[in-house]
Amino acid sequence: MPQSAAPTWQAAPGSPYPVYHSPIPVVRTHLGHALASEWTKIRSVRSTVWTLGVFVVLVIGIGLSVAALIAGNASPENLSEENPLPFGFFGLLLGTICVITLGVLTTASEYGTGMIRTTMTACPSRSRVLAAKSIVFFAxxxxxxxxSTVLVALADVAIVDGAREPSAEEWLKATVGISLYIALLGLLSLIVGSVIRHSAGAITIMIGLVLAPLVIALFMFAESLRTLQEALFEYSVPNQLSVFYAQSLSTSGPSGWDPLWIMLGVTAVAYGGALALLEKRDV
Incomplete structure (x- = not known):
């Protein structure tokens, strides 16, 4: 049988003492190794399959059901001016809970199981670990x-026969735009999970951030709170999602691609804070 290379001892230049040379090749680690590790983690745990599986069922199932309901009950005259793409909104709104849950579990679950110690031992660069988790999850x-959104959009256009054909910009916003927004929302959840380090607590916080502003605004009846009420309506996550379908709940506030830039800015600030905190705290 072939023998493995044996370690060697050689004297260092200018020193009478020998230096140990390992027969195992030493490879300098980089971001690619961290990405491979995080990809293995996210595709091998059950939470990924369950959360994304439920997400797909909600988005496609509810999106097609709404389209079929509208097509079966609306008159041809009303359908002629109807854009079928917004019918996918309701499934996406519920599906965001699944993406939020997976984002939090991507980081917080490792603190709950103690796996984070192994992760940080294998990759002492904490910024690299957070970057790898963020990139893999976002992708x-x-x-x-x-x-999911492309399939729903294509099916809704086919189901609602007689509806007007969406423009190229409407297609782009209802597929690529909304997908970027949802992925950023999930990334924000990942960051909150890294900060809170507790799965249930971080999920509760994120669901509250998504739903609480709209719910609170619905119960603001005082005239003195009208300005605050409008701001909560305009910048709530459900309203920002509806902006991508040109179905905003208010006549003012974010429009066009504004929700994407808002979520990008919030996520970037949160990422910077989480990274600074991660470097200071013990695992």
Missing amino acids: VAFTVTLV
């Missing part, structure tokens, strides 16, 4: 959302 969330 997965964006891809799954894009495929």
Whole structure:
């Protein structure tokens, strides 16, 4: 049988003492290794399959059901001016809970199981670990959302016979735009999970951030709170999602691609804070 290379001892230049040379090749680690590790983690745990599976079922199932309901009950005259793409909104709104859950579990679950110690031992660079988790999660969330929204959009256009053909910009916003927004929302959840380090707590916080502003605004009846009420309506996540379908709940506030830039800015600030905190705290 072939023998493995044996370690060697050689004297260092200018020193009478020998230096140990390992027969195992030493490879300098980089971001690619961290990405491979995080990809293995996210595709091998059950939470990924369950959360994304439920997300796809909600987005496609509810999106097609709404389209079929509208097509079966609306008159041809009303359908002629109807854009079928917004019918996918309701499934996406519920599906965001699944993406939020997976984002939080991507980071917080490792603190709950103690796996984070192994991760940080294998990759002492904490910024690299957070970057790898963020990149892998964002890619997965964006891809799954894009495929789901495209399928729903194509099916809704086919189901609602007689509806007007959406423009190129409407198609882009209802597929790529909404997918980027959902992926960023999930990435924000990942960051919150890294900060809170508790799955249930981080999920509760994120669901509250998504739903609480709109719910609170619905119960603001005082005239003195009208300005605050409008701001909560305009910048709530459900309203920003509806902007991509040109179905905003208010006549003012974000429009066009504004929700995407808002979510990008919020996520970038949160990422910077989480990274600074990660470098200071113990695992």
